[in-house]
Amino acid sequence: MFDPTTKVLVVDDMMTMRKIVVKACKDIGFSDIIEAADGQKAWEAIQAATSPIGLVISDWNMPNCTGLDLLKRVRADGRYKALPFVLLTAESEGHEVAEAVKSGVDNYIVKPFTPELLQRKLEETHKKTTTR
Amino acid sequence: MHYTTSEKDGVHLITCPSTIESADAGAMDAMVKGWLLSSAKVHVLDFKAVNLFKPTAYRTFVLYNQALKANGKSLFVVNLNTEIGRQFKQDGLTSVFVTVASLDEALKKASPKSGSGVDVEFINPFIAAARSVLETQAKLVLTPGKPMIKKADDRLPMEIAGVIALSCKEFTGSINLCFRGETFLKIYEGLTGEKHDTITTEIEDAAAEILNIIFGQAKTVLNDQKGYTLDRALPTVLTGERLRLYHSSKSPAIVIPFDSPAGPFHLEIVVEKS
Numbered sequence: 001m002f003d004p005t006t007k008v009l010v011v012d013d014m015m016t017m018r019k020i021v022v023k024a025c026k027d028i029g030f031s032d033i034i035e036a037a038d039g040q041k042a043w044e045a046i047q048a049a050t051s052p053i054g055l056v057i058s059d060w061n062m063p064n065c066t067g068l069d070l071l072k073r074v075r076a077d078g079r080y081k082a083l084p085f086v087l088l089t090a091e092s093e094g095h096e097v098a099e100a101v102k103s104g105v106d107n108y109i110v111k112p113f114t115p116e117l118l119q120r121k122l123e124e125t126h127k128k129t130t131t132r
Numbered sequence: 133m134h135y136t137t138s139e140k141d142g143v144h145l146i147t148c149p150s151t152i153e154s155a156d157a158g159a160m161d162a163m164v165k166g167w168l169l170s171s172a173k174v175h176v177l178d179f180k181a182v183n184l185f186k187p188t189a190y191r192t193f194v195l196y197n198q199a200l201k202a203n204g205k206s207l208f209v210v211n212l213n214t215e216i217g218r219q220f221k222q223d224g225l226t227s228v229f230v231t232v233a234s235l236d237e238a239l240k241k242a243s244p245k246s247g248s249g250v251d252v253e254f255i256n257p258f259i260a261a262a263r264s265v266l267e268t269q270a271k272l273v274l275t276p277g278k279p280m281i282k283k284a285d286d287r288l289p290m291e292i293a294g295v296i297a298l299s300c301k302e303f304t305g306s307i308n309l310c311f312r313g314e315t316f317l318k319i320y321e322g323l324t325g326e327k328h329d330t331i332t333t334e335i336e337d338a339a340a341e342i343l344n345i346i347f348g349q350a351k352t353v354l355n356d357q358k359g360y361t362l363d364r365a366l367p368t369v370l371t372g373e374r375l376r377l378y379h380s381s382k383s384p385a386i387v388i389p390f391d392s393p394a395g396p397f398h399l400e401i402v403v404e405k406s
Contacts, residue, residue: 016320089348093355098198114268
């Protein structure tokens with residue numbers, strides 16, 4: 001599992017969902033959590049972070065740069081291309097899952113989710129990203 | 133890995149081995165390419181012997197499903213055991229591995245949806261999604277009531293509503309999730325653990341987010357399993373004392389009432405053929 005000191009970036013245009021994800025992350029043990037309200041602000045936060053962000057949990061469907069577009073920017077930039085990235089999505093149509101996989105997502109969580117599911121998904125993500 | 137294939141009654145049937153894994157990615161890709169050569173419009177995976185499906189194999193089947201859909205074909209699963217079904221549900225793959233009871237059912241489901249309108253087939257995924265979302269995210273067990281047609285002079289009490297515009301080839305319309313203030317505040321507390329006395333701009337986006345998740349779930353079922361082509365949409369929120377929704381369409385709105393430990397609320401669905 002990710003070290004509890006890992007800096008986590010939570011991205012969602014809905015404040016309520018950011019609160020839900022941040023609370024679930026805190027319940028798992030993370031203490032260094034920052035938030036962004038869309039993909040553009042998240043990209044700016046990644047570049048401006050004084051200590052490296054170690055995990056991104058991002059919504060997909062957002063105005064002003066979607067989670068998928070953010071993922072593509074991250075994977076295209078040599079500085080961040082190995083950054084563990086989890087997409088949180090309300091939609092799980094086959095072609096969308098395939099697009100996320102092709103774009104290099106490390107894991108995705110379909111809303112609604114329980115804190116237990118989030119924990120399991122992050123454990124899977126950690127296992128996957130530490131062996132790449 | 134040992135898969136066998138056959139063609140039966142217009143179905144390309146693939147009998148799967150006891151363990152599905154992606155041990156040899158090249159061999160798997162070559163095998164799937166062979167399956168895609170079949171002219172059958174309906175492909176069915178027989179999971180009778182399957183007792184282990186490793187997540188490393190997800191990508192192969194997700195891309196297989198995508199390739200089939202791109203060619204107007206469909207993928208289904210028969211004889212899926214409960215444990216693997218639960219695994220697929222938790223991993224968000226129920227739209228990739230759509231279960232059917234028989235090859236006949238697969239052929240029926242694969243027939244494109246003709247016509248449109250607010251019928252039971254269209255409404256049921258929204259009811260199921262509302263129950264799933266609020267039970268999982270806010271720990272609220274819902275009791276859906278009987279859907280009814282909204283009359284012009286109906287005064288359905290609400291102070292906040294999430295609204296999403298529906299759009300696809302066959303129709304346009306909207307779906308609206310409507311709450312009384314007191315019910316909304318209790319649901320918000322169930323979602324976040326935070327107690328509020330009034331609906332503020334800080335918390336009102338919860339109405340949009342709940343509807344967003346309900347719509348996402350229902351859209352996945354309607355598009356992947358029932359042949360609809362609903363577009364993505366972003367929700368908006370309306371608030372106000374004695375809020376009323378007016379629908380300018382010729383078709384009447386269908387109201388689906390729900391009861392819950394937080395209080396009653398309802399969905400309003402309006403559909404107009406294009």
